[in-house]
Amino acid sequence: MSRGSILIVGGGIGGLSTAIAVQKKGYDATVVELNSDVHSSVYGVGIIQPMNALRALDMIGVAQDCIAAGYPAKRWGGLYATDGTFIKEMPGTPVPGLDLPPMNGLTRPKLHEILTSHAVEAGVTIRYSTTFAQLDDDGDGVDISFTDGTTGRFDIVVGADGVYSKTRGYVVEGEVRPYYIGQSAYRVNIPLLPEIDSIILQAGPEGMAGLVPIGEDLAYLFYNAHMEAQPTPESGDDTAQKLRDYLAPFDGFMGRIRDEFIDDGCEIVLRPEESLIVEAPWHKGRIVLLGDSVHAITPHLGQGAAQAIEDGVVLADCLAEHDDLAVAFREYTDRRFERCKLIVDTSLDIAEWEMGRKPGFDNIAATDHVLEVMAQPL
Structure with a gap:
């Protein structure tokens, strides 16, 4: 018996990971993606999957396929001076009890193929070339008008529609935009x-x-x-x-x-x-946000996608543990906010240092600290 129906707005990394996670917890998940197919929503070339991203992917059964399709490194990396002189090794921080590499590199198209395949295999419905036109949360459910002229009703709506999220306007008051x-x-x-x-x-x-x-x-x-x-x-x-x-x-x-x-x-x-960090709450009524819609992260720590994947895993856990949506959503935000804020703030610190506006800043120490925190339980 289904726990309920969930509409996920956005078929990117966060949306697909969330769909797999909630489907495996017994919900019926539907993803709507404005782009036309699995590849049209993929931007960029490759992606860094740090240990904590691999742990979250492992929790939804996807990590090993990513590792097989990518490049599992034996260390996080190394730092060199402008002239090529070696400065420091960066081994990374292992997650206790898990036999996963410190870092896996993967092409973005391949990651989307893997996530899409796992979502479909789990029973997720994916609708391309459409998104919502209007949401109406009446307290007992959310009525949806879609851009293709169809309608639907869902128990929960998850906004995973990126840094310029349309869903965010239904949750957060005022104009909130990245800078x-x-x-x-x-x-x-x-x-x-x-x-x-x-x-x-x-x-x-x-x-x-x-x-x-x-x-x-x-x-x-x-x-x-x-x-x-x-x-x-x-x-x-x-x-x-x-x-x-x-x-x-x-x-x-x-x-x-x-x-x-x-x-x-x-x-x-x-x-x-x-960059963007939205203050709590990340939910209103039956609508909840995740990924770039609430924490847009610059690429300096390779954690943007990782945090979106973690969001989906934690949200699915909280929903499965609590029948009261308000309680589930509050616990989800409580578990995620400070972790995501650390990533956002440290990434900005590294950017400021790179641009010469933060002299004396130790980017390696900051990176090591983040990796240590990310190794802690979700």
Whole structure:
């Protein structure tokens, strides 16, 4: 017998993970995704899966498929100076009792394929090319008008519709929007070289460059560039040259990557880095929020997707433990808020340090602290 029906708005990483988690707890989950198919909602090139993300994925039966399709590293990474001189090893923090790698790198399309496959196998209904037009929570359920002209009624609505969430307006009063932090991230796939066996970070004079293995023969390069104005989608053929200019001060391994692989023909993704933390409560009536809709996290710790996955796992646990939705939602927020706020705040601290506005800040110590906290129970 079903525990109830749940509509999940958004078919991204957080939405699909939540759908799997609640379906396995006995709910009937439906996901609506405005984009047209499994790949159209995928932005970026690759993704870092830290140990805590793998633990959460393991709790919904997905971790091993991600590891098999990705690059399970034996350490978190290492830090290098601009000239390529080695500075410090970053081993990562293990989760007690779990035999999982400190970090797994994976392509975003592959992760979406895995999550979608597991969701469908679990019995989740996924509807593409549609979202809600209107929500009406009458206290006993939520009536939905969909953009494709259909209607429905659900016991619970979960807003997993991203940093510019439409669902958020039904929960949070006033105008709540993310803000641009002054950095934007370049990302581009490159061949996997033997030296890229974990995250390689190389600090530059104006930003951080990094390399992440994401498969048997694939890695990606990222660079957090200081840009006062938020970039718009670029036209023309100068994106690669701009990235090469940013990487010009680098010697060592990053300089080699720049010279050999960053050319006018490579496909570069440039996205602004935005931040947001919504104060509690994250719910109102029968509607609850998760992921980027309440905590948009810049990429400096590789924790954005991890926190969305954790949200879904914890929300499913709380719903299964409490018949009273208000109690379940409060416990969910209580378990998640400080953990997510630590990630948001520390990521911003690292960004400020990279942009030269936080002298003396120890980014490695801050990263190690976050990894230690993330290893603690959910």
